Amino acid sequence: MAQQERAIRTRRMILQGAAEVFDEFGYDAASIKEILSRVEVTKGALYFHFPSKEALARGVIQEQTLHLRVAENASKLQELVDITMAVAHVLPEDAMLRAGIRLAVERGSVDFGDSNPLLAWTEVLGALAEQAKQQGELLPQVDPMETTELIVSSFPGITLYSQVAAGLADVERRVSVLWQHLLPSIATPSVLARLDTAPGRGARALLSVGEAGGESAE
């Protein structure tokens, strides 16, 4: 048991170091040597968990969608909003999420196929959109997956724009602007009136960051 916990902690440390390096250098220029220089694990331990750079990138991609938890909400549309606002809230300080975005947008030498971060996020957020639809929160013409793909598509460019314009300082405001524009076309009027999309929403809805990875490693 103690051994298993140690393995989980080691795996998480490696992924954290890998995320920092992918965020800083991009996939092609990242090296396992650089990752090892930042993490207190042996080369053998790293290769035991992740046999290649590609495995490390796939690990980071899988980890980032489990990376933060927000409070459950009776409104699944609010929960969907909350995840995006919480991601925006932690992004300036969080290499794991920034690495995911960088791996999503850079056409490096590896095609991540079904592990592409855009598809991984669509799965997570799409499930909430489907639930919102079933609960009658969405307007009748809304296709939950089509809308989810649009939201996921908007995210990398919003963070890039925020990076260029303000060093990520205004990314929460920009995600809030996205929702203000989209929600009137998505939510039923009674749901729309109750949704919180203010820039401070991410901090209020966030429960934890960086703790889910352990469970996912089992």
Next chain:
Amino acid sequence: MAQQERAIRTRRMILQGAAEVFDEFGYDAASIKEILSRVEVTKGALYFHFPSKEALARGVIQEQTLHLRVAENASKLQELVDITMAVAHVLPEDAMLRAGIRLAVERGSVDFGDSNPLLAWTEVLGALAEQAKQQGELLPQVDPMETTELIVSSFPGITLYSQVAAGLADVERRVSVLWQHLLPSIATPSVLARLDTAPGRGARALLSVGEAGGESAE
């Protein structure tokens, strides 16, 4: 005069070759040698027009916003829609526009600063949004620049998602979906009822591709 025309043609050929190489390799891996291997110009001619790889990238960024022309429209909001739909229409066959997107999203070793493609497109599309606002086409609460930045932000991710999901085959549909979601929050009801955002709109509105660069070179 003939000499000036020749210079413009040469400049355009170089930018086309550079766009192909930036699109294929990204900024960091692109080389002037590779560009020269695709364009029938001498090394001296290339360096006369563009003294460095960075100058070539800035040339491509500047060129892409002038790269296509759409029909003028009494509705400036329709004209804004038309530019985005025309970009989506030509994108699968157009290295210049794809290169602009790739230079926008990849954090290479150079910071393009004010020449960043996101900012360049915001200037072009923002002018139309401001005109639309002045003409009373936009709802009172709409901030034309905020909305323009959101549209520009959405674009790279939409093309990335289309690339991953369908090799760019559905990018027109995805831009159409963006407009269907945004326009009810942007346009006054009477304007909204008349706007054409169908996936075929880009082909209908497009006047020319790749001809504006000549004038911009003077």
